[in-house]
Amino acid sequence: MIDTVTFDLWNTLIHDTRENGETRTNLRLSKIYKTVTSSNISIQREDLKRGYFECLEYCISVRKKGLDVSFAEQICQFLELSKTGLYSELDDATIGRIENIYADVYLEHPSLIHSSSFEIIKNLKAKHIKLAIISNTSMTPGTTFRKFLFKHGLAQYFDALIFSDELRISKPNPDLFKYTLNKLSSAPEYTVHVGDQYQTDIIGAKAAGINSILIDPNPTTEDLDGIYPSLTYDSLNTLSNNLNQMLTL
Secondary structure (H helix, E strand, O other), X not given: OOOEEEEOOEOOOEEOOHHHHHHHHHHHHHHHHHXXXXXXXOOOHHHHHHHHHHHHHHHHHHHOOOEOOOHHHHHHHHHHHHOOOHHHHOOHHHHHHHHHHHHHHHHHOOOEEOOOHHHHHHHHHHOOOEEEEEEOOOOOOHHHHHHHHHHOOOHHHOOEEEEHHHHOEOOOOHHHXXXXXXXXXXXXXXXXXXXXXXXXXXXXXXXXXXXXXEEOOOXXXXXXXXXXXXXXXXXXXXXXXXXXHHHOO
């Protein structure tokens, strides 16, 4: 019987739009450009934009290896890729302001919590199931996601909130799942992970010996390398209607 459920965050418990992501990007770049140039440092906004997206590609390449960069390292990479030596030109206070801008823009234009998230989490908690979030981060650090989850009243239901940038390891690295199990004092055979990404959520859970549920409206059985989720649902709402099936894996 399952006694622990872990969830992916992005596109599982929360969802976003491309337009919202673009708004955050533009706002980050505008505010950081003003902050850097107010320090009497010459730089073009286009250089910051180029550095921003080169940093994103760098972080993606690291995560493909099952690792991650800390948020401080991400900021350093972003600034250095924008202009060589820029990080060392800025004083600590300015770098701190840039870090705050980079992180807090998400709170100004946040993702939306999935309509079924609260129902699922509350029902599982009522059954005394241990709960955790295991999330790869991208441009936004785990500290900011915690603020978001606490602000919207979701964090209080979880026994652990695990973010890749804080441990510098990312899904599908099984160590991220094993770290979570250890923190919860849970056994893999009594745990199920719920996520929307086959490559990170399903493969990672399998490597850690954990049951898995894929949330995918259009699942495929092609090229899965013989690794399959324990169950597949087309939406979080469908999972919400089948909690007992999940808990009897």
